[in-house]
Amino acid sequence: MQNFSQKKIDDLHIEVMSNCVNVKKKSFQTGEYILSFGLRQKMIGLVESGKADIVRVDVDGNESVIKTLTPGSIFNDAFSCYTTNSVFVISRTITEIYFIDYPQILTNCLMGCKYHSMMVQMIVHLFTENSISLNEKIEILSYSKIRERILAFLHIGIGNNETNCYKLPFSISEFAEFLCVDRSALMRELKKMEEENIIKRENKTIILLDVLHY
Amino acid sequence: MQNFSQKKIDDLHIEVMSNCVNVKKKSFQTGEYILSFGLRQKMIGLVESGKADIVRVDVDGNESVIKTLTPGSIFNDAFSCYTTNSVFVISRTITEIYFIDYPQILTNCLMGCKYHSMMVQMIVHLFTENSISLNEKIEILSYSKIRERILAFLHIGIGNNETNCYKLPFSISEFAEFLCVDRSALMRELKKMEEENIIKRENKTIILLDVLHY
């Protein structure tokens, strides 16, 4: 999730890579659809600036944020294939994204380019990070009680940080969506937890009080 | 999940690969721990025969089967890193597994071996399949009602098959574990769905009656 340290790929690397494979940069407005993965486009997206969400939409139209993308984040089409529902990437601010041609990395330029190895490592990094995020989400959703999900989310989010603070990267409504629980039920539980001195909340910042911070 | 057609890697490939990277074959007894991923071992496991489960264990000791591994299945350490809980691979029958040294694929034998490209594609395949399974699990868990989870599970499992039958690859207890719901509550819901003619159940085979099979 957010605590996973992104391996930043700087402009120089992008420039070098663009000699090796097809790289395009595009800008998106707030709310614009960056990708509908139903198309199964084989490419890697790399966020340079802005913010975007990977959102799953089920058959009933319910949305669930799978992951929030920030500068340095990397994503691809592996999120959606073979599932019945759709996954979209939606720009939440003005967002700039590099698109790197995916099959090219494996076919073209085969073994000849000295940056090829770096590209392969980038792919592995992408998939590993993807895998980690998905596992974190499963860990959270495997709890049946809202309180447990909140705590799991906070523990992952706070991770090895020195503080017990966590600033939500999204609104409370989106938080409920992420946890796959009803918004009002989430509010209710957050209130209860505050009354029981388990957390303290101020706007979008949640402080986990130490007693249960095992 | 089970309907995802595995790209079988036959013995010849394994033999060729073993010239390029370090490959070891090991046998495990029923119930034996194949891997505790807490160790963060960088390697790929490839099931030759038998059956094993990837199991997540949370801090309270609750177990949840992430995925069932059958011959041809491939797995690695990307399942667990950076999460607070542990992931294990447990052998359910006598199981034979190839272990392929992971970093070697990317560092040793760099660009020299003509099977290198195949290895890279294997890695991509592994991660993609991993990603698909995890997404399917998230899709299932994103529903809050047991009935919805059962139906999502069946839809994924049946997929594009011609039949409406699905044979559970595990016991009802394990099914409840997989869906992250209480076993007795699952029983109750299965019974209700049978009474409402939504499904028909016989032992471990579930038939989805066509009305709701959109």
Added chain:
DNA sequence: CTGGTTCTGTTGCAATTGCAACTTTTTTAC
């Protein structure tokens, strides 16, 4: 075949959650 263990099936009950329907506050757009 016998005792033990695991799985299946059932039920009552309390707790939690989703849902609907609100009000209030904050943010956005013109």
Added chain:
DNA sequence: GTAAAAAAGTTGCAATTGCAACAGAACCAG
């Protein structure tokens, strides 16, 4: 600055679920 829209916050109520505690069936191992 003001109207409109989105988000936050509340609450009552019904439905669903988890939990505990059973009993019977199936499946071992000696």
